[in-house]
Amino acid sequence: xxxxxxxxxxxxxxxxxxxxxxxxxxxxxxxxxxxxxxxxxxxxxxxxxxxxxxxxxxxxxxxxxxxxxxxxxxxxxxxxxxxxxxxxxxxxxxxxxxxxxxxxxxxxxxxxxxxxxxxxxxxxxxxxxxxxxxxxxxxxxxxxxxxxxxxxxxxxxxxxxxxxxxxxxxxxxxxxxxxxxxxxxxxxxxxxxxxxxxxxxxxxxxxxxxxxxxxxxxxxxxxxxxxxxxxxxxxxxxxxxxxxxxxxxxxxxxxxxxxxxxxxxxxxxxxxxxxxxxxxxxxxxxxxxxxxxxxxxxxxxxxxxxxxxxxxxxxxxxxxxxxxxxxxxxxxxxxxxxxxxxxxxxxxxxxxxxxxxxxxxxxxxxxxxxxxxxxxxxxxxxxxxxxxxxxxxxxxxxxxxxxxxxxxxxxxxxxxxxxxxxxxxxxxxxxxxxxxxx
Amino acid sequence: xxxxxxxxxxxxxxxxxxxxxxxxxxxxxxxxxxxxxxxxxxxxxxxxxxxxxxxxxxxxxxxxxxxxxxxxxxxxxxxxxxxxxxxxxxxxxxxxxxxxxxxxxxxxxxxxxxxxxxxxxxxxxxxxxxxxxxxxxxxxxxxxxxxxxxxxxxxxxxxxxxxxxxxxxxxxxxxxxxxxxxxxxxxxxxxxxxxxxxxxxxxxxxxxxxxxxxxxxxxxxxxxxxxxxxxxxxxxxxxxxxxxxxxxxxxxxxxxxxxxxxxxxxxxxxxxxxxxxxxxxxxxxxxxxxxxxxxxxxxxxxxxxxxxxxxxxxxxxxxxxxxxxxxxxxxxxxxxxxxxxxxxxxxxxxxxxxxxxxxxxxxxxxxxxxxxxxxxxxxxxxxxxxxxxxxxxxxxxxxxxxxxxxxxxxxxxxxxxxxxxxxxxxxxxxxxxxxxxx
Numbered sequence: 001x002x003x004x005x006x007x008x009x010x011x012x013x014x015x016x017x018x019x020x021x022x023x024x025x026x027x028x029x030x031x032x033x034x035x036x037x038x039x040x041x042x043x044x045x046x047x048x049x050x051x052x053x054x055x056x057x058x059x060x061x062x063x064x065x066x067x068x069x070x071x072x073x074x075x076x077x078x079x080x081x082x083x084x085x086x087x088x089x090x091x092x093x094x095x096x097x098x099x100x101x102x103x104x105x106x107x108x109x110x111x112x113x114x115x116x117x118x119x120x121x122x123x124x125x126x127x128x129x130x131x132x133x134x135x136x137x138x139x140x141x142x143x144x145x146x147x148x149x150x151x152x153x154x155x156x157x158x159x160x161x162x163x164x165x166x167x168x169x170x171x172x173x174x175x176x177x178x179x180x181x182x183x184x185x186x187x188x189x190x191x192x193x194x195x196x197x198x199x200x201x202x203x204x205x206x207x208x209x210x211x212x213x214x215x216x217x218x219x220x221x222x223x224x225x226x227x228x229x230x231x232x233x234x235x236x237x238x239x240x241x242x243x244x245x246x247x248x249x250x251x252x253x254x255x256x257x258x259x260x261x262x263x264x265x266x267x268x269x270x271x272x273x274x275x276x277x278x279x280x281x282x283x284x285x286x287x288x289x290x291x292x293x294x295x296x297x298x299x300x301x302x303x304x305x306x307x308x309x310x311x312x313x314x315x316x317x318x319x320x321x322x323x324x325x326x327x328x329x330x331x332x333x334x335x336x337x338x339x340x341x342x343x344x345x346x347x348x349x350x351x352x353x354x355x356x357x358x359x360x361x362x363x364x365x366x367x368x369x370x371x372x373x374x375x376x377x378x379x380x381x382x383x384x385x386x387x388x389x390x391x392x393x394x395x396x397x398x399x400x401x402x403x404x405x406x407x408x409x410x411x412x413x414x415x416x417x418x419x420x421x422x423x424x425x426x427x428x429x430x431x432x433x434x435x436x437x438x
Numbered sequence: 439x440x441x442x443x444x445x446x447x448x449x450x451x452x453x454x455x456x457x458x459x460x461x462x463x464x465x466x467x468x469x470x471x472x473x474x475x476x477x478x479x480x481x482x483x484x485x486x487x488x489x490x491x492x493x494x495x496x497x498x499x500x501x502x503x504x505x506x507x508x509x510x511x512x513x514x515x516x517x518x519x520x521x522x523x524x525x526x527x528x529x530x531x532x533x534x535x536x537x538x539x540x541x542x543x544x545x546x547x548x549x550x551x552x553x554x555x556x557x558x559x560x561x562x563x564x565x566x567x568x569x570x571x572x573x574x575x576x577x578x579x580x581x582x583x584x585x586x587x588x589x590x591x592x593x594x595x596x597x598x599x600x601x602x603x604x605x606x607x608x609x610x611x612x613x614x615x616x617x618x619x620x621x622x623x624x625x626x627x628x629x630x631x632x633x634x635x636x637x638x639x640x641x642x643x644x645x646x647x648x649x650x651x652x653x654x655x656x657x658x659x660x661x662x663x664x665x666x667x668x669x670x671x672x673x674x675x676x677x678x679x680x681x682x683x684x685x686x687x688x689x690x691x692x693x694x695x696x697x698x699x700x701x702x703x704x705x706x707x708x709x710x711x712x713x714x715x716x717x718x719x720x721x722x723x724x725x726x727x728x729x730x731x732x733x734x735x736x737x738x739x740x741x742x743x744x745x746x747x748x749x750x751x752x753x754x755x756x757x758x759x760x761x762x763x764x765x766x767x768x769x770x771x772x773x774x775x776x777x778x779x780x781x782x783x784x785x786x787x788x789x790x791x792x793x794x795x796x797x798x799x800x801x802x803x804x805x806x807x808x809x810x811x812x813x814x815x816x817x818x819x820x821x822x823x824x825x826x827x828x829x830x831x832x833x834x835x836x837x838x839x840x841x842x843x844x845x846x847x848x849x850x851x852x853x854x855x856x857x858x859x860x861x862x863x864x865x866x867x868x869x870x871x872x873x874x875x876x
Contacts, residue, residue, distance in 0.1 A: 017728070021586045021587075021728060022586075025586055025587075025588065028586075028588060029585070029586060031653065031772045031773060031776035032585050032653070032768070032771060032772045032773065032776075033585070033773075034768070034773045129583070135583075135728075135729040135730070135732055136732060137575065137578070137579050137582075137583035137732075140575070140578065140579075140582065140583055141575050141578075144575075144578065144750060144753070144754060145567070145573075145575035145578055145746075145747070145750045146746065146750065147467070147470050147471070147749070147750055147753045148459045148460075148463055148466075148467060148745075148746055148749030148750060148752075148753060149459075149463075149746045149749075150463065150466060215469065215470070271714075273711075273714065273735065276709075276711065276714055288746065289742075290455070290459060290573075290742040290743065290745060290746035291573040291736060291737065291742070291743045291746045292573070292736070292737050292740075292742070292743055293736060293737075294573055294574060294575075294734070294735065294736035294737075295733075295734070295735035295736065296732070296733070296734055296735075297711065297732065297733035297734075297735065298729065298730070298731065298732035298733065299729065299730050299731075299732075302730075304727075304728040304729070304730070305728065305729045305730055307586075307728060308583075308584065308586055308587045308726065308728035308729045309583065311585070311586030311587075312582060312583045312584065312585055312586060314586075315582070315585045315586060316582060319763075319766050319767060320763070320766070322766075323761075323762070323763035323765075323766045324761070324762060324763065325757075325758070325761035325762065325763035325766060327761075328757050328758070328760075328761045328763060328766075329757060330470070330472070333470060334469045334470045335469060335470065335471075335472045338469035338470075
């Protein structure tokens with residue numbers, strides 16, 4: 001039986017999961033692939049730690065560069081993460097003309113253009129299914145299943161931590177910081193949760209998907225990002241009254257003027273399938289001219305689900321090696337010479353529906369002033385909701401709008417904020433009434 | 439630019455969709471594939487019909503055999519359907535060593551073993567993604583994305599007609615025959631709906647998926663099939679009271695004793711994601727040891743969604759041709775020599791939870807008699823629900839059970855049916871409390 005030698009760099013949670021599958025499912029993999037996938041070396045700084053996997057003698061090593069330079073190794077699996085040494089090792093692997101698999105979304109979002117170009121030039125394959133949505137086969141779906149279709153938009157819940165926190169807040173009416181503390185206690189959030197709760201991790205994934213879906217280069221900094229830390233129980237409650245749920249979505253739309261690519265909290269109808277994705281689960285809806293909508297749903301993180309996606313990539317590349325078909329599918333979904341430069345629309349230029357909540361002094365004429373300013377900026381009101389009168393302090397006025405342009409909304413809100421009847425900064429949450437349509 | 443010539447057999451709804459995509463998205467496909475996919479011939483008995491697609495002169499022909507024998511054609515797309523001429527043409531294509539794409543689930547369910555063997559022997563590829571779940575990439579997910587994982591079970595809504603009818607009945611409280619009539623009027627059901635509503639179409643798809651998921655040959659006749667024609671509004675209402683929805687599911691489980699493969703109406707918890715799949719949509723949950731559960735969701739039928747899946751297969755095979763990698767992936771997910779013979783468990787041997795509804799004479803001691811018989815057969819009752827007393831006629835007694843064996847259930851129900859206090863045949867609906875666990 002033919003052999004494919006694999007070198008694994010980094011044996012943390014997902015790396016260990018990959019090793020487990022390669023070792024424990026060895027026979028199963030052989031029966032499917034028709035070749036033996038051999039984990040020749042695993043490089044990690046800590047080779048003494050008990051990982052619950054039995055490695056043959058000599059498999060665990062400390063020097064990742066030696067693994068990358070080993071002429072007997074066919075596929076390198078980079079599970080180190082981050083943009084430092086991982087980037088160096090990936091580029092070294094590519095220049096050694098070895099195939100590579102990675103789940104490193106931060107690296108691909110920031111340096112994907114460089115890395116893809118290097119892989120293309122050297123004629124090697126680069127698998128990165130596990131970089132987005134864990135075990136959901138979203139990259140394979142875009143690059144292969146939907147190859148004949150024109151993708152028009154995507155909406156995804158791509159960060160389990162944020163979805164866990166928002167689900168907690170929604171179901172138990174607790175504030176962001178309490179839900180975050182609970183997520184941390186349960187291992188669903190990092191000690192420093194910034195990357196997750198501020199939407200950056202979601203944006204990394206959106207950058208990768210947007211580039212693949214529309215066959216374009218993307219500059220990560222062009223993506224508009226807003227996290228969930230300012231979402232309060234009162235807004236979740238209002239959303240519920242209007243038949244909405246609040247989710248942190250990665251949204252990308254292919255429009256005439258350019259591509260929308262944005263990450264922010266969104267109110268979506270409760271009967272949108274994404275509304276029912278709870279806890280740390282991920283899901284994505286991909287809309288295409290022919291398919292209508294497809295949705296994928298599953299664990300977006302975790303040791304074994306992510307490892308399963310990594311092994312899927314390893315096998316894909318092994319099958320290419322076995323049949324002499326490396327680069328059978330272009331890395332970025334379309335032929336390198338056809339990759340386009342499409343502008344990402346500035347957030348000010350996008351149009352959507354909005355939810356505003358103003359804290360105002362409870363006095364006559366307040367609504368007239370606010371609605372007057374909105375009207376002056378061409379923002380059309382769909383409904384207004386005023387809570388009962390209070391003798392002292394401020395009361396909330398909630399407004400839902402028809403389609404409006406973000407620039408107009410910002411201008412109007414800053415005028416309204418400066419009114420002396422308005423207490424606190426107005427709250428703005430974007431509403432996607434029907435994220436299936438364009 | 440290299441050229442791949444395609445011959446399309448059958449230009450009905452989906453065939454026309456395939457032609458549309460190949461013609462209208464020609465440039466898009468070239469930019470992704472790096473080769474030109476040329477629709478050289480379309481064979482159909484009716485070449486005069488206006489299909490809304492403009493074919494070049496000479497493309498439309500009546501003789502399918504001539505297309506299959508054309509040495510210039512690389513890939514044959516069989517869109518005729520059924521088990522007659524389609525089978526002949528597919529076998530001829532294979533013996534001509536041409537690649538083939540089909541969506542013909544009835545044919546593959548009945549003659550898959552023969553056809554796969556022929557293709558394997560002749561060294562040709564056979565794409566059949568569109569045979570199950572329309573645009574949902576379920577076959578690709580099983581054969582490729584989950585290649586490193588051991589699939590433990592699958593539960594799917596795989597027939598849009600049944601799901602449309604059940605959704606209608608559930609949401610509007612109308613009876614099966616009225617919902618069916620409406621489905622027919624709206625084009626969601628055929629004039630002869632037997633294949634759909636009796637679960638046969640679903641079972642065709644289940645046969646294909648079961649064979650791929652567990653790497654086994656399957657005999658279609660071993661699949662237990664029960665349709666939805668006996669589902670009544672009263673059972674849908676009871677289901678709702680218990681927090682369940684009724685769906686026609688394709689269920690397949692990989693157990694120690696063999697494989698379960700069955701199609702029948704099931705009560706599932708309302709918060710199971712499959713419960714929220716309404717109308718003509720399809721969805722499938724695949725559970726694996728590593729991935730946990732993934733769910734795919736989308737249009738399981740229809741011109742363009744199905745055509746999109748067909749084109750995905752055409753491109754996959756074209757890419758194999760372009761890189762000389764035909765049969766890169768084994769057709770049946772594992773290497774032919776590793777395909778196993780696993781017994782399909784007779785329905786009598788499976789264990790699940792049950793819902794029973796008995797129509798009984800309203801007199802004291804009835805429940806004691808019924809529960810006594812259930813107890814004698816080792817069937818443990820979870821809850822009993824008796825509707826208010828009626829002065830005349832029969833009243834329903836509803837019983838939910840713990841896990842019980844189908845054989846015991848059948849025996850007990852036939853004893854209960856013979857009691858003179860029991861009117862009508864008892865109603866039995868299987869309950870899957872948690873179709874994620876095994």
